[in-house]
Amino acid sequence: MIRPNTPDRVEDGRKTTTFHLRRACNGCGQHLGDVDNRDVDDRGNLTDVRGECDHCRPLVALEAAGCRTWRLTRRNLPEIDDEVDRDGIYAKGYWEYVDGKLRVTGLRIGSGETRIVAYFGDWIIRRPDGCFTVHKAPSPA
Incomplete structure (x- = not known):
């Protein structure tokens, strides 16, 4: 409706x-x-x-299919990092230069060529098979 x-x-x-x-x-x-x-x-x-x-509807469908989702924020980054680490996947804060200062801007999951990066506001998705993907935050209007 x-x-x-x-x-x-x-x-x-x-x-x-x-x-x-x-x-x-x-x-x-x-x-x-x-x-x-x-x-x-x-x-x-x-x-x-x-x-x-329109942006979050796919996340609801993924959750119904058994996926675990988190919206990455500065506040919950340590919690998500710990949970991903418990799954045996390497994760740590992702650092970038912002306004001339080195700052954490997201979370890096995995290592090497297969790693993914989720920025604050993005949704991290753990699929039932254990792989991780990122659903990007909507662009500001």
Whole structure:
């Protein structure tokens, strides 16, 4: 079901702005449209709307197929690094020069030619066969 996206109204040559709460994807943060009754469960908690987002819908399908997914952030990098290491795969922070300073910008998984790099905001996917892939973060609008 497509969400409404309430536009401004123009009446008698005057623009009238109507305020509506907007819902953002709880996976990537992209705006989806107006909030409605399906956004809150019986306890008052926000529901998972990643299936409505063009960017995150493939992740929901991968999770249903048995994949494990993480959205890489500065805060959860050590947790993901440890979990990948427990799988027997080499992982460590990925460093790059940013504004003249060496900074961690993501996570490197694997070694040699087959390694992958996930940057902050990207989704890391561990497939049931144990291989890892990256689902890139959406480009800022």
